[in-house]
Amino acid sequence: MTAQEKPLEAGENRSKTPEPESPDRELRRDLLRLWAPLALVTLMGALLAFRWVGPAPPERLAIATGPAGGGYAEAGELFAKALRDAGIEADLVATRGSTENLDLLRRGEVDVALVQGGLAKDEEPELAGLVSLYLEPLWMLATTPITGLAELRGAAVEMGAEGSGTRALAEQLFEAAGVSVEARGGDTETAVASVQSGEAKALLRVAAPRSALVRELIDSEGGLVPASLERAEGIARTLTFLRHVRVHAGSIDLSAGEPTRDIETVAPAATLLARKGLHPAVIGLLVESAGIHFSSRGVLEDEGEFPSLALLDVPPSLAARTALESGPSFLYRAFPFQIAALIDRLKFLILPLMTLLFPLFRIAPPLYRWRIRRRIFRWYGRILALEKRLHEAQATPEELAEAARELDRFDDELYAVSVPLSYADELYSLRLHLKMVREDMRSGRGRWAS
Structure with missing residues (x-):
C-alpha cells in the first residue's frame, strides 16, 4: 500500500x-x-387569445313596448319571459307608442324596442334591425262610409297621440296625398266619442286585426264602420314600408261576422330593433322567441311568413340573420343559455x-x-x-x-x-x-x- x-x-x-x-x-x-x-x-x-374573447351577455335588458294593454305590451311580455328564463332580467318600459320607443332607443335609454315599420331612417348608425313580427293594418273608422283620404280634407281626424305609430303613419299618408286635416290625439275612448258625436269625421288606428283595440273599436256602441282605403295598392307602392292587405269578411270574428265585408287597406310591420352592439347570444334568444310566438298563420300572415327580415327599416344585424336562417347553434340547443354563452365566449x-x-x-x-x-x-x-x-x-x-x-x-x-x-x-x-x-x-x- x-x-x-x-x-x-x-x-x-x-x-x-x-x-x-x-x-x-x-x-x-x-x-x-x-x-x-x-x-x-x-x-x-x-392573455393574447383573451383579446378575441367577447363580453358576457348582459345581466339586465330594457325593452320599450307601448301603451298598457296594447299589442306591443303583449309582445314585450313574451320577449321578457324568454329573457328571464335564460337568466337575464328584463325591464319593460311602457310608452305612448313607436315614435317614443324609437327615440328611447336612439338615446340609448333602452336596449331593444318594438317599433312600427316606416319610422326609422335607412341610415341609423346606432341601430340594428332584428326581425319583423307581424302586420298591423291601418284602420279607418267613421259613422258614415269613407273611401279615401281626400274625403277627410279639412276635417278633424282622431289619429293618435304624439309619439304613437298611428300619428306618425297618418301624417306620412296625408302628406303624400296632399291632404291637410285637423289632427286630434285623444285616447281611444275619447276618440270614439268624438267621432260618434260628429266632432271628428274619422278615427285612425294601427293595430293587429285580432287585438283588443280592434275588437273594442268594431264593437263600440254607435256603430263605427271600418272603411276600405281607396288606392291602397298605390299607397303601398309609394310608401314602400307598407304592404297592401285585405282583411277578409268574418276573419276577425267569424261568429259575429266581423268585419261585415272585405276591407282594403295598408299595413306596416311591427318590428324589433336593437342598439348596435347588443350581445349576439341575446339577439339569437330574441329571434328564437319571435319564431316561437309569431310564426303561425294569422289573419294577414301565411304560415312561416314571419318573423322575417323583410320590412325592416334598418339593415338586420349579422347575428339576427344567422339566428333566423340557421336557428340556435348546437351549444344553445344542448346546454342552458348561460352555460352555452360561456362556452361560446371561451371557444376563442x-x-x-x-x-x-x-x-x-x-x-x-x-x-x-x-x-x-x-x-x-x-x-x-x-x-x-x-x-x-x-x-x-x-x-x-x-x-x-x-x-x-x-x-x-x-x-x-x-x-x-x-x-x-x-x-x-x-x-x-x-x-x-x-x-x-x-x-x-x-x-x-x-x-x-x-
Missing part, C-alpha cells in the same frame, strides 16, 4: 460529503423547473390554447427525461475526461492512484445525487461503472498504464 493509499484514520472522511437531498424534494424542484416556463408560455398565449380562448398546449405537452416528457438523465450522464463525461488525460500522459502508478482517489471523491459526491425511483437503475449502473474504473486504476490495469 502506497503512502497515497494509506487507510483513513478513525473518524476521518475522504471528503465532506453533502447530505443527500430528498428524492421527493428533488423531483418537485425538477418539475417546477420544467413546468414553470411551460406555464408562463401558456399564460402568455391565454380554448382553441388557441389547445393548439399551444398540445405540442408543449408532447415535448414535456422527453424534456423531463433528458433533465434527469443529464444529471447522471454528466458524471460519465468527467470519468471519460479523466481517463483521456491519463492516457495521453502515459500515467505512472502514483498518478493512477491519485486518479483512483479522485474517483473516490466522485463516488462520495454521487451520494448527493437524487433521481426519481424510475431512474435509480441508471444511477446504480453509473456507480458500478465508476467502481470498475477505480479498481483498474488502483491495480495498474487498463490502457492508462505505461
